[in-house]
Amino acid sequence: MQQRIVVLGSTGSIGQSTLDVIARHPDRYRVYALAALRQIDLLETQIDRFQPEVAVVVDPEAADLLKRRLADRGLCVDVQTGSDALVHLVQRPDVDTVMAAIVGAAGLPSALAAAEAGKRLLLANKEALVMAGPVFMNAVRQSGAVLLPIDSEHNAIFQSLPAAYSGNPQATGISHIVLTASGGPFRGYSRDQLATVTPAQAVSHPKWSMGKKISVDSASLMNKGLEVIEAHFLFGLPAEQIKVVVHPQSTIHSLVQYVDGSVLAELGEPDMRTPIAHALAWPERIASGVALLDLVACGQFDFAEPDLDAFPCLALAFEALKRGGSAPAVLNAANEIAVAAFLDNKIAFLDIPEVIRETLAAIPDTPLSGLDAVLAVDQRARLDAQSRVESRA
Numbered sequence: 001m002q003q004r005i006v007v008l009g010s011t012g013s014i015g016q017s018t019l020d021v022i023a024r025h026p027d028r029y030r031v032y033a034l035a036a037l038r039q040i041d042l043l044e045t046q047i048d049r050f051q052p053e054v055a056v057v058v059d060p061e062a063a064d065l066l067k068r069r070l071a072d073r074g075l076c077v078d079v080q081t082g083s084d085a086l087v088h089l090v091q092r093p094d095v096d097t098v099m100a101a102i103v104g105a106a107g108l109p110s111a112l113a114a115a116e117a118g119k120r121l122l123l124a125n126k127e128a129l130v131m132a133g134p135v136f137m138n139a140v141r142q143s144g145a146v147l148l149p150i151d152s153e154h155n156a157i158f159q160s161l162p163a164a165y166s167g168n169p170q171a172t173g174i175s176h177i178v179l180t181a182s183g184g185p186f187r188g189y190s191r192d193q194l195a196t197v198t199p200a201q202a203v204s205h206p207k208w209s210m211g212k213k214i215s216v217d218s219a220s221l222m223n224k225g226l227e228v229i230e231a232h233f234l235f236g237l238p239a240e241q242i243k244v245v246v247h248p249q250s251t252i253h254s255l256v257q258y259v260d261g262s263v264l265a266e267l268g269e270p271d272m273r274t275p276i277a278h279a280l281a282w283p284e285r286i287a288s289g290v291a292l293l294d295l296v297a298c299g300q301f302d303f304a305e306p307d308l309d310a311f312p313c314l315a316l317a318f319e320a321l322k323r324g325g326s327a328p329a330v331l332n333a334a335n336e337i338a339v340a341a342f343l344d345n346k347i348a349f350l351d352i353p354e355v356i357r358e359t360l361a362a363i364p365d366t367p368l369s370g371l372d373a374v375l376a377v378d379q380r381a382r383l384d385a386q387s388r389v390e391s392r393a
């Protein structure tokens with residue numbers, strides 16, 4: 001029986017890697033639906049290749065154009081639009097598996113709906129967990145959804161934990177988890193050097209090929225900060241048991257340290273098709289198209305402490321995690337606004353942590369009772385952060 005898969009964010013970096021792996025195993029996987037914001041040229045190529053039953057284009061004008069193009073070619077695909085269509089899509093009973101690979105807060109409602117509907121959920125959209133961790137994990141527990149982390153570090157930790165890990169680190173003998181960080185394109189830079197870096201430099205990641213937003217996050221170390229919060233919710237560890245170490249080769253994707261001194265890790269080439277294939281097939285294994293690691297060619301592995309003075313975003317994320325409640329959602333919203341403004345040349349790279357710091361200080365904590373509460377605090381933090389961007393622009 002083929003798994004029927006929805007790929008949310010199919011035109012992005014993770015979405016394209018997902019389709020690359022799926023195409024290698026037509027016997028196992030069937031693309032039921034593809035979804036994007038507005039890149040319909042690429043989406044149309046994907047529709048031709050995978051022949052899904054449904055395509056969601058969130059932007060209504062782009063959706064109309066795609067509908068017309070497909071109709072002109074006599075193709076029968078159900079094209080839907082609007083973000084609610086994403087939520088209804090993942091709830092359909094004929095959907096088995098959802099790859100949640102929309103970038104940013106826009107991915108939260110559909111990822112959460114897939115969790116609530118008890119689907120097999122391949123979660124790349126880390127912002128969903130950062131914003132709504134307790135709500136999200138509660139939905140997974142209640143529905144019995146199978147949650148498989150795609151983020152390379154969390155997938156590595158998942159693979160390094162016992163198969164029956166139930167979210168209780170003490171009972172499992174875990175001392176710490178260690179998230180590796182490449183250090184990004186500005187590793188080793190001083191604050192003076194960081195003052196003049198450009199968006200083009202920031203999106204040029206030394207090891208991974210990724211979308212622009214996560215690439216800037218990697219450059220500021222906010223990506224690692226978001227990943228610390230993501231790990232906290234996924235694996236049930238407090239901030240004190242989560243360490244970050246800079247590992248520029250990005251070959252060791254993360255590690256688990258046990259109380260007996262054992263350290264288990266997952267290693268591989270820096271190619272997201274490995275964690276994607278792992279999650280698609282789990283608990284089995286399938287080929288991903290990624291070359292086997294040549295350890296001799298790797299030569300050496302380096303490790304260093306992160307520089308929290310030059311890259312304060314990581315410390316801000318630890319602070320938000322320790323504060324709890326709505327603070328991680330505020331951190332995420334302020335970061336999304338600041339990164340968009342930096343990419344738009346409206347603020348400098350070093351303004352990113354300042355906007356986040358000020359927004360975190362301005363927005364009081366509120367309880368996260370459900371999706372509406374999360375979206376309300378997200379909106380409030382965005383408005384606050386935007387005003388701070390404008391005062392700098």
Ligand SMILES: NC(=O)C1=CN([C@@H]2O[C@H](COP(=O)(O)OP(=O)(O)OC[C@H]3O[C@@H](n4cnc5c(N)ncnc54)[C@H](OP(=O)(O)O)[C@@H]3O)[C@@H](O)[C@H]2O)C=CC1
Pocket residue numbers: 008009010011012013014015035036037038039040058083101102103104106124125126127150151152208209210211212213214272
């Ligand atoms: N890339 C990577 O290697 C990794 C990514 N991740 C996480 O995975 C997620 C995706 O990252 P990545 O693939 O790099 O991002 P990209 O920017 O490459 O792709 C984003 C995708 O989301 C779609 N999208 C954007 N906004 C909306 C919206 N409002 N509604 C619906 N769809 C939308 C885009 O559509 P369109 O093309 O039409 O704009 C595109 O398909 C992020 O959360 C990231 O942190 C995690 C680990 C590694």
Ligand SMILES: CC(=O)[C@@H](O)[C@H](O)COP(=O)(O)O
Pocket residue numbers: 151152153180181182183184208214217218219223224272
């Ligand atoms: C591939 C992946 O999972 C990214 O999140 C990656 O971790 C980015 O690299 P750094 O944030 O370590 O630079």
Ligand SMILES: [Mn+2]
Pocket residue numbers: 151152153227
């Ligand atoms: Mn990662």
